Amino acid sequence: MTSATFKLARRCERLKASEIRELLKLTARPEIISFAGGLPAAELFPAREMAEITRRVLETEGCKALQYSTTEGDPTLRHHIAERMNRTQQTRVEADEILIxxxxxxxxxxxGKLFLDPGDVVLCESPTYLGAINAFQAYEPGFVEVDTDDEGMVPAALEQALxxxxxxxxxxxxxxxxxPSGRTWSLARRRALVEIAAREGVVVIEDSxxxxxxxxxxxxxxLHAVDTAGNVVFLGTxxxxxxxxxxxxxxAAPRALREKYVMVKQSADLHTSTLIQRQMAGYLELYGLEDNVRKVVDVYRERRDIMLGVFAEAMPEAVEITHPEGGLFLWLTFPGHVNARDLLEKSLEQHVAFVPGGAFFPNGGNENTARINFSCMQPEQIEEGSRRLCRVVAEVLG
Ligand SMILES: Cc1ncc(COP(=O)(O)O)c(C=O)c1O
Known part of the structure; x- marks a missing residue:
């Protein structure tokens, strides 16, 4: 069969299959210890409680929970989100600044749809989230990676880029x-970014x-909390x-900007699932998220520590390893001559997967880096997989 050629839009020429998605397909094999994806630990999902919430929502709200609803999103859910954000993120957000x-x-x-014309410029950290690179890429911008160190974006480099x-x-x-890096910005860097962006008239997209x-x-x-100019859009999940x-x-966006977001979302999918929003609001009302978050934090901390413990013992000294204070990822930097894609091939032979770090730099380079996830494997798999990875790296470094 000859393959058809489709006359796709020019922007699609730049779309690449996500390396992580392709890898995840490979790593679905049961023998693979995967540090590749960014998956949360599924055994912590509250399936029983969700069954109960779903029954309640359908019994009390009936067909209304299955009907179309507004693009802005469920008002009760938005109210809960604003309250949680203000409590946990030190913001002062109101429900009508939120879009589900x-x-x-x-x-x-x-x-991307709202802000980017072809040839516009996105400033980002170096490295940055691959899913954001791919999402923005469709709108044909250029990416400028701003020098980033352990405290966040370097203000002088940001000013220079602007x-x-x-x-x-x-x-x-x-x-x-x-x-991918596991880094957390210092307070001083947060203030500097927000201040410089407001002065230069560019919006900050905070993905959190x-x-x-x-x-x-x-x-x-x-960042949304330290901003006084109404210049930060906060993405939460x-x-x-x-x-x-x-x-x-x-x-969460300033009201006038949120209205524009509502318009572009309307044309994308009308609204997020009514039922799911009612389930989420119901869960927050009945159980809250605090126990969940506590459980997740305890489990991930233990997993991070197992991995860091093995790496401290067995990873060659020439490899730089981050010590993230939270999240899902460690970031490794190998000596300059090491290509993490080759390392991955060798590591897969030992049934251990990770993501080569080069994919997270929109302008390429940095092939001597790797993102290692610690959230979704069991402790004994983390121990064993980390030991195997150390052996592979030691072999490559000779
Ligand atoms: C930085 C970052 N932004 C956004 C997302 C996407 O999150 P969601 O599941 O809410 O689409 C992820 C998922 O891994 C992420 O790491």
Whole structure:
């Protein structure tokens, strides 16, 4: 059979299959110990409680829970989200600044649709979240990676990038336990970014799926909380504190901007599932998220520590290893001559998977890095997989 050629839009030429998705297919084999995906631990999902909530919602609300609803999202759910954000992120958000989205991933896509014309510029951390690169890519921007160290984006580098590029539309940042690097921005860097962005008239897109997953240290205010100019869009999600399969998330934006987001979401999917929003609101009312978050944090902290313990003992000294205070990921930097894609091939022979870090740099390079997830394997698999990985690295480094 000859394969048909389709006359696709020009922007689709730049779309690549996500390396992580392709890898995840490979790593579904049961013998693989996978540190590749960013999956939460499924055994912590409250399936029994969700069955109870679903029954209650359908019994008390009946067909209304199965009907179309407003694009903005369920008012009760938005109210709960605003209350939680203000309590956990030190923000002062109101329910009418919130738009419910189908995953934060949709928030990223809507952001691209709303802000980006071909040739516009996105400023981002280096490295940054691959899913955001892919979401923005469809709108044909250029990416400028701003120098980023252990405290976050370097302010002087940010100012320089803004001075050099006159079509910057927004700065995209993940200030807490970043995917992929696990880094957390200091308070000083948060203030500097918000201040510089407001002065230069560019919006900050704060992507914050992990902030509540803190294992140690003091919580820091969100960028949205330190902003006084109404210049930050906050993307939050229940994927990592609750269950990703619900695809229930939100964004908080100044009212006038939120209205624009509502319009682009309307054309994308009319609204996020009515039933799922009612389930989520019901869960928050009946159980709250606090026990869930506590459980997740305890389990992930233990898993991080097992991995860090093995790496401290057996990883060659030439490898730099981060010590994230929360989240889902460690970040490894190998000596410059090591290519993590080759390392992955060798590691897969030992049935251990991870993601080579080069994929997280929109302009390429940095092939000597790797993202290692510690949230979704059992403790004994983490111990064994980490030992195997150390042996592979030791062999490669000779
Ligand atoms: C930084 C970041 N943003 C957004 C997302 C997407 O989250 P959601 O499941 O809410 O679409 C992820 C998922 O891993 C992520 O790491």
């Amino acid at each position: 989205t189908s995953g934060s991933q949709q928030g990223l896509d809507l952001t 001075a050099r590029h006159d079509r910057v539309k927004f700065v995209y940042a993940i200030p807490d336990f970043q995917n 799926p992990y902030a509540e997953l803190r294992f140690e240290g003091e919580p820091l205010p969100a 229940f994927s990592k504190t609750f269950c990703p399969g619900l695809r229930c998330a939100w964004l």
